[in-house]
Amino acid sequence: MAAAILCCYCTPSSASPKQGTFDNSKARFCYGGKPGRFRGITMSQCKSSNNYSRFSPIEHKNVRQASRTLKQGKDMIISGIAPSKKEHGEELLGKLEVGLEELQNIVEERDRDRVALKQKELLNYVGGVEEDMVDGFPYEVPEEYSGMPLLKGRATVDMKVKVKDNPNLEDCVFRLVLDGYNAPVTAGNFLDLVERHFYDGMEIQRADGFVVQTGDPEGPAEGFIDPSTEKIRTIPLELMVSGDKAPVYGATLEELGRYKAQTKLPFNAFGTMAMARDEFEDNSASSQIFWLLKESELTPSNANILDGRYTVFGYVTENQDFLADLKVGDVIESMEVVSGLDNLVNPSYKIAG
Numbered sequence: 001m002a003a004a005i006l007c008c009y010c011t012p013s014s015a016s017p018k019q020g021t022f023d024n025s026k027a028r029f030c031y032g033g034k035p036g037r038f039r040g041i042t043m044s045q046c047k048s049s050n051n052y053s054r055f056s057p058i059e060h061k062n063v064r065q066a067s068r069t070l071k072q073g074k075d076m077i078i079s080g081i082a083p084s085k086k087e088h089g090e091e092l093l094g095k096l097e098v099g100l101e102e103l104q105n106i107v108e109e110r111d112r113d114r115v116a117l118k119q120k121e122l123l124n125y126v127g128g129v130e131e132d133m134v135d136g137f138p139y140e141v142p143e144e145y146s147g148m149p150l151l152k153g154r155a156t157v158d159m160k161v162k163v164k165d166n167p168n169l170e171d172c173v174f175r176l177v178l179d180g181y182n183a184p185v186t187a188g189n190f191l192d193l194v195e196r197h198f199y200d201g202m203e204i205q206r207a208d209g210f211v212v213q214t215g216d217p218e219g220p221a222e223g224f225i226d227p228s229t230e231k232i233r234t235i236p237l238e239l240m241v242s243g244d245k246a247p248v249y250g251a252t253l254e255e256l257g258r259y260k261a262q263t264k265l266p267f268n269a270f271g272t273m274a275m276a277r278d279e280f281e282d283n284s285a286s287s288q289i290f291w292l293l294k295e296s297e298l299t300p301s302n303a304n305i306l307d308g309r310y311t312v313f314g315y316v317t318e319n320q321d322f323l324a325d326l327k328v329g330d331v332i333e334s335m336e337v338v339s340g341l342d343n344l345v346n347p348s349y350k351i352a353g
Contacts, residue, residue, distance in 0.1 A: 060107055067100040082135035089132035096125040120317065127154070127177075134181070139246040141184055145236060149192035149347055151180030155340025157194055161204070162331040169325055171333075175318035176273060180343060182240040182264050183247065183313035186275055186285070188344060189235045190313065193224055193287055194335045195349040204330045206290070212326050213276060215288035223286025226348070235275070237282040238311045240264045250283055253308030267292055267306040271316030271323055274306075291316060293324050 070077075074093060081089035099122045106114045137152040157176040163169045178187040193199065199214065206213035216222055226233040240247040242262045253261050267274070269292070276288040316323065 060104070063100065063104045063107055067097070067104065070097055070100065077129070081129070081132045084135065085132035089129050092125045092128045092132070096122060096129070099125065124317070137184075138181070141246075142249060145185050145249065147346055148185055148235065149188040150184045150345040151178060151187035151191050151340070151343055152184055152345055153180050153340060153343035154178060155180065155187070155191050155343055156338040157191070157335055158338050159199075159335045160333045161326065162333050163325065164327065164330055166325060166327075169322060172319055172322045172325075174316050174320070174323070175338075176314055177317050178273075178314040178340070179265060180313075180340075183238050183311055185235050185247075185249075186238050186311045186313040188346070189233070190275075190289065191337065191341070191344050192348055194337060195341070195344075195347065197335075198224060198287060199332050199335045202332050204326050204328055204332070207327050207330075209324075210293055211290045212293060212323050213288060213290040214332060215276070215286075217287065223288065228348070232286050234284055234286050237277070237285070237309075238313075239308060252282060255282075258308075261308065263307050263312070265312035267304065267310075267312060269315055271320035272312055273314040273316065274310045274312045277310070285311065291320075291323055 070093075074097075077093065078086070078090060099118065103115070103118045103122065106118055131154060134153075140146075141150055155178045157178065159174045159176055161172050161174065163172060178191060180187040198217075202214055202217070204212060204214050205216055217224070221232055223232040223234065225231065236249045237251065238247045238249055239253060240263060241253070241258065242264050248256065253259070253263075265272075272292045274290055274292070275285040276290050278284040
């Protein structure tokens with residue numbers, strides 16, 4: 001099915017996370033990872049909002065090309081939307097069409113801040129249309145993991161952080177979008193912990209300029225203790241590869257011999273959200289999460305030490321620039337589910353104990 005995607009290529013960065021320690025190595029990040037079959041349009045080549053420094057004729061041309069492609073392929077895109085979601089999908093496509101015209105005017109005015117905001121708005125429309133193309137969940141999770149909390153779709157979480165020792169920033173709310181289409185086990189595990197208020201009151205535990213990390217509870221355990229088993233609940237390494245119909249589990253792409261495979265959710269965005277784990281144990285992730293910070297254009301996406309080795313399951317879509325201002329000791333006051341809780345299957349937080 002011919003369809004289209006609106007995408008923004010941002011600049012990359014470097015880090016190598018695992019539970020407890022980090023190795024600083026070059027890696028590439030960029031905005032990416034919207035699942036579905038809504039692809040074809042490239043909107044612009046850009047940098048993150050705080051580094052976007054210039055406009056070029058190519059950027060103007062790409063916005064115009066995206067607008068033309070959307071208009072020409074609109075009927076084909078609509079034909080790919082699930083019947084039950086057609087009205088909503090058509091509404092989003094209308095907003096996207098108008099928004100592209102508005103973006104063209106903003107680019108011509110060379111307003112960097114407004115360009116970044118408009119791009120974010122349009123990417124949200126794209127994500128919505130992609131989701132409207134899916135009628136039900138597109139694949140079965142392997143039986144051995146099917147009883148775990150699973151996010152069969154997307155969800156949005158607001159994370160409120162109390163910032164210490166920063167006169168310019170006291171409280172900040174980060175909007176997290178979780179991608180259960182590409183990482184249902186990982187995203188489901190995290191959303192279940194959010195509903196348990198596991199992260200509420202927890203401090204930022206690492207902020208080294210490459211990553212921000214949290215999720216290590218007090219005490220000797222390095223993860224979430226499931227009250228029903230009194231053991232650490234762990235989840236498998238979960239990787240959705242471009243071209244595959246379902247994720248692979250329990251092994252890195254290198255271990256599987258898939259050296260040229262590319263993950264659908266690469267480490268290529270400032271604020272990419274992923275699971276930390278023991279470096280030598282693929283299935284040791286539990287509750288420790290991290291966000292990528294640094295950016296570099298030296299290493300391409302899917303050609304670094306992170307892609308194919310750690311599970312990406314979401315991204316920060318609002319206030320991601322402030323992640324770099326967080327320090328060890330800053331407190332997560334709360335995490336609250338904004339939408340998508342109805343996509344969580346097998347929630348353990350509802351079980352007594």
